[in-house]
Amino acid sequence: MGRDEHSKGGKNAASLPQTPKNQKLSASDMRAEIARELDNIESLVKQRESAKKRK
Template sequence: MGRDDSKSKGTNKASLPQTPKTEKIAPGKMREEVAQELDELHHLVEKTKHNTRNKK
C-alpha cells in the first residue's frame, strides 16, 4: 500500500527490465567476455600497484 492507500497495482510493477537484443551476448561468447573483463581488471590492479609503489 502506498501513501494514497490505492488497491490497484502500479503500471510497471509486474514487469522486469529487459536487455535489448543489440546488447545480448551469445551463450558461446559468455566465457570469452568474462575472461576479457577479468584480464582488464587484472591489468588495472597491476597498474595501480605499480603507480602506488612509485609514489612512495
C-alpha cells in the same frame, strides 16, 4: 474516502523487462567478454601496485 486507495501501479508493474534478440549474447561470447573484463581489471590492479611502489 476518495480514489487514492488504488495506488498500486499498473498491470505491468510486476513484470520484468525483456532483452531484445539483437542484444543477446551466446554463452561462448559471454565467457569471452567476462575473460576480457577480468584481464582488464587484473592489469589495472598491477598498474596501481606498481604506482604505489614508485612513491
